[in-house]
Amino acid sequence: MSKAILYDATICIGCKQCEGACAQQNKLPYDDTVAAESVQSAHKYTVVLTRNDKFMRRLCMHCEKPTCASVCPVGAFHKTKEGPVVYDVWKCIGCRYCMVACPFNQPKYEWQSLNPRVRKCIMCPDRIAAGKQTACAEICPTGATKFGERDDLIAEAKERIRQNPSNYLNRIYGLNEVGGTSVLILAAANVEDYGYPASAKIGDTPMPEYTGRVMERIPDFIPIWTLVLGGIYWVSHRRDEVAEAEAEEKKLNESEKSGGEK
């Protein structure tokens, strides 16, 4: 069973304690200046946004089929069986393909560093392994950020919508987007207004499938193409070999002839 986070924007009061707890958990600086920043960055993995007095949290979605893990040439990202998508900094070569490819634009970079790392929410894997909740869920005073089993949270989200249909848009963002994510969002407003990519745009197909369709052909392509190329080489050079052999034969015959005459 994999864990997930359910964020219910209608309960969120915008206190930003999740931001602070996240910073503390990940040993990042957090003060009033950082709190005022409304964009995610290498030193701010999660952000609570305000728009028309409504709040929205942004964080890594922890895709079921993570794009970052698929594109990384050295496999620096992987999804653990508990759900978090984690990053092994010692493998990273800094190509930033993960940043370009992520449909949610979550990986951020230490642009000023001389040995830069990719930074993003990693869903407190150590805490989860120890049987605890994520730091953000634990500190949330209203339960807007809730940690639990993904299946349970989906059932609960559906139940909340059913009980209070006027409070919510009838939609759980992350349920099926790019094949499902381990962060689920309930809201009264469109998540797209807060910078989330539109469901229709990213679709329900896991992003790795787009490249998988091409990559899976390569093991067949290599031997076939090698044979074709080798075949062409053989045929086009065979002509010369034959010509050469014939010429030699002719020479031999002639020398025999001339030898016989003598």
Place this chain on the structure above:
Amino acid sequence: MKIKLTFWRVVFIVIMALGLYSSYIRYFHGLGAATNMSDQFPWGLWIGFDCLCGVMLAAGGFIMVGAVYLFNVERLHAVVRPAVLTAFLGYVLFIVGLLFDLGRPWYIWHQLIYMNFHSVMFEVGMCVMTYTTVLFFEFLPNVFEALHWPTPIKWIKKIYPVLIVLGILLSTLHQSSLGSLYLIMPSKLHPFWYTPALPFFFFASAVAVGLAMTIFESTQSAKVFGRQLELSVLVTLGGALLVALWVNALLRFEDYYHRGLLGQILKPSYEAYFLWLELALTYLIPITILSFKKARLSPQWLYLASIFTVLGFITNRLNIALIGFETYVGHHYVPKWTEFSITLMIVAMGFALFGVAVRYLPIFGEEQAHAVQPRLGREAEAGRAVVTPVLGHAGD
């Protein structure tokens, strides 16, 4: 030895000096100080030009090796060596460019031990690494000839069929894979450039650029080094280029038609302007030029058509890597002067190394007649008989 200070040498020194200063900023103050890349624009000019265009511009190597050694078209023999040299330098400089762009270039070797077989980038990396090695061996006979060491040339000749087949296989794979890199971004890359056919387009355009680059570099070096060039070679390449351009153009048209975008690409928009520029440079102008028989027989027109083709496909790659993301990101990316400076330095190094190689190695020399392939076929003999040294004085 006295080195004369010519105009181009001064330009070269200025470019190198600025480039070295920019390199200092890059490595001692970080990517943030040296580039305008950001969390919103994680890939900039270095990926767009140094990597995507660099590999594309080096395609002449595998195209010419394929034509001469695979298909045995011996009349093109004269351009194989410069094409292989260009390709070898192109790949080496691509790797140099990568060392600037990677955030942790000192871990580039991780590619060899932490392999992720699902990653297109991994595939590109492995192919480029192997192909650069293949090119090194294809280039090596030049050095041995210059040193008059016949024995190692014999060894290389023994494995030549393997090198040829391997080189073309690897080129097919990674030229197309550079397009596959973008397949995973259907929601980000503008629909003018995002298509499931990207890998095919990247390969098809590499073939066209390979031909165009061979025309360009042969003509250019004929001018600069006062070499003589057979017109028949250029004419053959020009004809092949026309066919390759038509194939590319039809594939593009079919793709837009299939995806119902024909109306949209004609409407003025930010992306449309760049697309028009690209299509005009890649197809409209060179195809128009090459459609005239007179132009196909004229070295000057062939040279011009090849320049347009190369510029067109460079525009194509930059559109994909940079312009195609601007609407999604919501702001423009303009490279910092240091990014331009380092790119320029790498290009200048390419030209300089090419010059040095031509000067000291038998790239165009007489030795090439009995070089890698000692036998000259009937076709080549015939071609040699109708030598037309048009370009010998073109640069005067």
